[in-house]
Amino acid sequence: MSVKILHIDSNNPILWNQLEEAGFENHADFKSSKEEIEAKIQDYNGIVIRSRFKIDKTFLDAATKLQFIARVGAGLESIDCEYASSKGIHLIAAPEGNRNAVAEHSLGVILSLFNNLNQADAEVKSGQWNRESNRGHELNLKTVGIIGYGNMGKAFAKKLRGFDTEVLCYDILDNVGDENAKQVSLAELQEKTDVLSLHLPWTPETDKMVNTDFINAFKKPFWIINTSRGKNIVTADLVEAMKTKKVLGAGLDVLEYEKLSFETLFQDKNTPEAFQYLLESKNVLLTPHIAGWTFESHERLAQVIVDKIKAVYNVS
Ligand SMILES: NC(=O)c1ccc[n+]([C@@H]2O[C@H](COP(=O)([O-])OP(=O)(O)OC[C@H]3O[C@@H](n4cnc5c(N)ncnc54)[C@H](O)[C@@H]3O)[C@@H](O)[C@H]2O)c1
Numbered sequence: 493m494s495v496k497i498l499h500i501d502s503n504n505p506i507l508w509n510q511l512e513e514a515g516f517e518n519h520a521d522f523k524s525s526k527e528e529i530e531a532k533i534q535d536y537n538g539i540v541i542r543s544r545f546k547i548d549k550t551f552l553d554a555a556t557k558l559q560f561i562a563r564v565g566a567g568l569e570s571i572d573c574e575y576a577s578s579k580g581i582h583l584i585a586a587p588e589g590n591r592n593a594v595a596e597h598s599l600g601v602i603l604s605l606f607n608n609l610n611q612a613d614a615e616v617k618s619g620q621w622n623r624e625s626n627r628g629h630e631l632n633l634k635t636v637g638i639i640g641y642g643n644m645g646k647a648f649a650k651k652l653r654g655f656d657t658e659v660l661c662y663d664i665l666d667n668v669g670d671e672n673a674k675q676v677s678l679a680e681l682q683e684k685t686d687v688l689s690l691h692l693p694w695t696p697e698t699d700k701m702v703n704t705d706f707i708n709a710f711k712k713p714f715w716i717i718n719t720s721r722g723k724n725i726v727t728a729d730l731v732e733a734m735k736t737k738k739v740l741g742a743g744l745d746v747l748e749y750e751k752l753s754f755e756t757l758f759q760d761k762n763t764p765e766a767f768q769y770l771l772e773s774k775n776v777l778l779t780p781h782i783a784g785w786t787f788e789s790h791e792r793l794a795q796v797i798v799d800k801i802k803a804v805y806n807v808s
């Protein structure tokens with residue numbers, strides 16, 4: 493067997509080493525541009541990627557010997573999956589690798605927002621002892637609404653067991669509810685939810701899903717957690733809702749502006765006003781797309797990918 497694999501992003505060494513041990517031929521190119529990789533992809537049978545660039549039709553047409561695309565992660569929006577499948581290319585992803593990290597992160601964000609942990613910590617460290625303004629909330633008896641009940645949503649619901657919360661989920665697929673979450677209509681979720689957590693992919697249907705109309709359909713003021721993709725929320729609309737206190741707090745691991753250079757976002761005179769509001773709000777917790785980024789997930793993602801590549805070639 494001679495299967496040539498091109499790795500275009502760095503991953504846990506388990507991935508490279510175990511593939512090598514199993515007889516696969518590894519090659520690395522972490523620096524070349526999409527065009528440069530496109531020019532040589534016809535030599536490879538497999539590509540291992542995170543999300544450095546889009547695997548589009550042009551790229552796939554150039555990849556005449558490609559048998560698999562292994563995405564070391566969950567989100568598939570940077571791959572033209574339909575076109576790849578039409579060419580018989582195996583699509584491999586590893587949501588099993590980072591779903592526990594995302595679930596724990598989401599829980600941590602809620603508890604942190606509810607208890608003003610960041611604000612209280614910063615105040616104590618700057619010599620302020622404010623108890624009343626840091627009075628918290630409890631998850632107990634609240635209703636958590638999860639939109640997108642797949643790998644991430646389910647893992648998160650499981651973590652909520654033990655908090656005495658009602659957990660509702662909404663998904664376009666039927667019958668996805670389980671012992672950890674009751675599947676309901678979007679309208680029912682919007683009626684009952686206190687904490688909304690998004691676990692959707694980014695697709696033409698989910699793009700800008702959380703906008704003013706969507707937010708106004710909620711019956712109660714609510715908190716929002718987004719670990720899915722930034723463009724699923726219209727940030728300006730979210731900020732307007734925060735100003736009127738319809739949205740009580742937000743934990744955003746992903747940002748609408750994420751693909752801009754982060755330095756540019758800060759230095760540019762055109763910094764979006766909504767982003768500025770997020771930066772200045774104490775009830776907003778911002779993290780740099782790290783929900784799934786743990787030491788443990790790094791290792792697990794690699795192992796899942798190795799196992800799935802081996803399965804494609806029936807290698808034990
Ligand atoms: N922040 C991070 O570090 C991190 C890590 C992993 C995944 N993610 C994000 O989480 C997303 C979800 O991952 P997953 O593995 O759970 O995916 P998944 O495919 O297992 O689950 C997504 C669910 O959303 C549902 N869905 C799709 N479109 C919908 C719509 N318009 N309305 C309602 N439901 C809809 C699907 O039916 C599916 O059940 C990824 O695509 C990625 O964007 C982020």
Ligand SMILES: O=C(O)[C@H](O)COP(=O)(O)O
Pocket residue numbers: 542543564565566567568590781784
């Ligand atoms: O979809 C995922 O697995 C996470 O969001 C990580 O994405 P990244 O590999 O693009 O950082």
